[in-house]
Amino acid sequence: MPHAILVLVFTAILAFMLAACDSHEQNDAVAYSPIGPVPHVPQRRGDPDKGYEALLNAPYITCGMPYSAYKQTAPPPEPEMLISGRPGRNAELPYNLTAYTTPEGVELVVNNCLHCHAGFFDGKLVIGLGNENLDYTEDRTAAVESIGAYVDDEAEAAEWRRWADRVRAMTPYRITDTVGSNPAINMTLALMAHRDSATLAWSQDPLIDPPPKTVAPVSVPPWWRMAKKNAAYYNTEGRGDLARAMMVGAIFCADDLDTVRNIDTYAPDILAYFASIKPPPWPFGIDAPLAERGRVVFERTCSGCHGTYGEQPSYPNLVLGLDEIGTDPVMAQNAAGGTSNRFIRWFNRSYYGETARAAPAMGYIAPPLDGIWITAPYLHNGSVPTIEALLDSSKRPKYWTRSYGSSAADYDPVALGWRYTELTEGKEGVKDSRERKKIYDTTLPAYSNAGHAFGDSLSPEERKAVLEYLKTL
Ligand code: HEC
Numbered sequence: 001m002p003h004a005i006l007v008l009v010f011t012a013i014l015a016f017m018l019a020a021c022d023s024h025e026q027n028d029a030v031a032y033s034p035i036g037p038v039p040h041v042p043q044r045r046g047d048p049d050k051g052y053e054a055l056l057n058a059p060y061i062t063c064g065m066p067y068s069a070y071k072q073t074a075p076p077p078e079p080e081m082l083i084s085g086r087p088g089r090n091a092e093l094p095y096n097l098t099a100y101t102t103p104e105g106v107e108l109v110v111n112n113c114l115h116c117h118a119g120f121f122d123g124k125l126v127i128g129l130g131n132e133n134l135d136y137t138e139d140r141t142a143a144v145e146s147i148g149a150y151v152d153d154e155a156e157a158a159e160w161r162r163w164a165d166r167v168r169a170m171t172p173y174r175i176t177d178t179v180g181s182n183p184a185i186n187m188t189l190a191l192m193a194h195r196d197s198a199t200l201a202w203s204q205d206p207l208i209d210p211p212p213k214t215v216a217p218v219s220v221p222p223w224w225r226m227a228k229k230n231a232a233y234y235n236t237e238g239r240g241d242l243a244r245a246m247m248v249g250a251i252f253c254a255d256d257l258d259t260v261r262n263i264d265t266y267a268p269d270i271l272a273y274f275a276s277i278k279p280p281p282w283p284f285g286i287d288a289p290l291a292e293r294g295r296v297v298f299e300r301t302c303s304g305c306h307g308t309y310g311e312q313p314s315y316p317n318l319v320l321g322l323d324e325i326g327t328d329p330v331m332a333q334n335a336a337g338g339t340s341n342r343f344i345r346w347f348n349r350s351y352y353g354e355t356a357r358a359a360p361a362m363g364y365i366a367p368p369l370d371g372i373w374i375t376a377p378y379l380h381n382g383s384v385p386t387i388e389a390l391l392d393s394s395k396r397p398k399y400w401t402r403s404y405g406s407s408a409a410d411y412d413p414v415a416l417g418w419r420y421t422e423l424t425e426g427k428e429g430v431k432d433s434r435e436r437k438k439i440y441d442t443t444l445p446a447y448s449n450a451g452h453a454f455g456d457s458l459s460p461e462e463r464k465a466v467l468e469y470l471k472t473l
Pocket residue numbers: 060112113114115116117182183184185218219220221222223225226229231232233234235246247248249250270
């Protein structure tokens with residue numbers, strides 16, 4: 001072979017090797033997202049009606065309690081817990097449960113996404129509203145183990161065991177200090193630690209270091225924001241193909257690639273459904289001239305981050321750095337501070353990372369404020385009970401508690417949020433654990449209510465007008 005050709009062949013092989021090496025590195029390199037606007041990425045199209053059907057009825061969670069055990073242990077659901085028009089067995093199940101029959105023919109009752117992503121206002125279910133009343137302060141392993149007494153046969157026992165093992169593996173990473181705080185982020189990281197990133201196969205022992213056991217409090221954001229957001233999650237770590245990124249929410253029992261590939265076929269429909277949800281309108285009266293004055297103040301003071309509303313809305317998709325926003329830094333630091341790189345790598349190497357990307361920013365996105373009146377408590381950690389207090393930091397309670405009710409009487413239409421009681425002390429002095437877990441203590445790490453002081457410079461009149469305007473969004 002002439003020398004020149006040899007050199008060419010050699011160079012080609014070298015280039016190929018370098019490229020292979022490069023793409024491997026790229027796959028494994030951890031990249032955080034910058035502060036500033038999140039660029040728009042074209043998304044797969046979906047059918048919102050099919051998405052709604054899938055959310056309520058499709059088998060994206062494939063492990064849970066055998067139906068026979070459910071029937072023997074659960075009281076019949078209250079009428080407001082039922083969603084009409086659900087087919088088959090689902091017609092009798094509460095909105096947050098879905099029936100699923102395994103390939104072996106075992107009928108299960110499994111939690112669906114509405115468990116955390118639907119809430120009540122005045123007796124009416126609002127799909128897409130974060131459920132801020134869930135109690136994750138208790139260890140539920142004993143309760144799940146006790147279900148074993150009600151299973152009928154070996155096939156059922158095996159399914160119950162699969163579910164109970166998952167619950168047991170997750171429990172140490174899922175216990176919160178405060179009712180209403182949601183552990184979904186830590187749970188997801190714990191589940192990743194128990195799965196092979198290539199095959200998704202479950203391992204009862206963790207394959208990478210699990211997350212820390214202290215759970216930072218998180219408030220569940222409303223789904224309708226996805227109509228405007230170019231990234232998912234408070235710190236915008238869900239990037240790229242958002243339908244796939246968000247379906248990591250179904251990782252609890254997604255034990256193989258076939259299961260997640262099937263979920264991925266209807267994930268765009270679910271995202272399209274989220275984008276179609278209209279937040280519930282303000283149910284009380286509105287002082288229209290006051291709201292109009294509020295709009296002017298809002299557009300001058302708030303729109304640069306939160307966008308404009310009405311006929312031709314705009315939304316800047318802006319991520320603020322921690323220094324500028326000043327709210328509790330722990331959530332952002334946990335994700336983009338270096339200690340979570342193994343989970344970012346896990347995601348980006350896995351099936352999810354083929355089209356989506358985990359790339360947290362060291363900050364928080366200014367969310368769209370559509371339907372903001374109903375999504376109390378506020379900020380990513382749910383540390384501020386009302387919008388009135390959010391807009392005037394001198395009014396933010398250091399220690400507070402609420403009834404966790406959802407009737408109109410539990411809601412404060414002046415301050416915009418669930419009624420709360422300010423307390424004189426935090427969790428420390430309180431012995432009774434039932435009382436203790438209902439205290440939101442902003443002096444604890446990750447629970448701070450500082451920052452977002454953008455309303456402080458407004459006059460009381462202007463603040464009142466902005467509050468009135470926010471009711472119309
Ligand atoms: C255990 C409670 C829980 C369950 C179950 C759950 N989520 Fe979530 N979800 C959350 C929390 C908490 C967040 C906020 C996390 C963050 O921003 O880092 C969230 C965020 C989201 C977001 C991003 C919203 C935004 O404004 O960025 C989407 C979309 C979403 N979830 C979809 C789903 C889907 C689809 C399912 C079912 C497969 C699901 N979730 C199941 C708790 C839950």
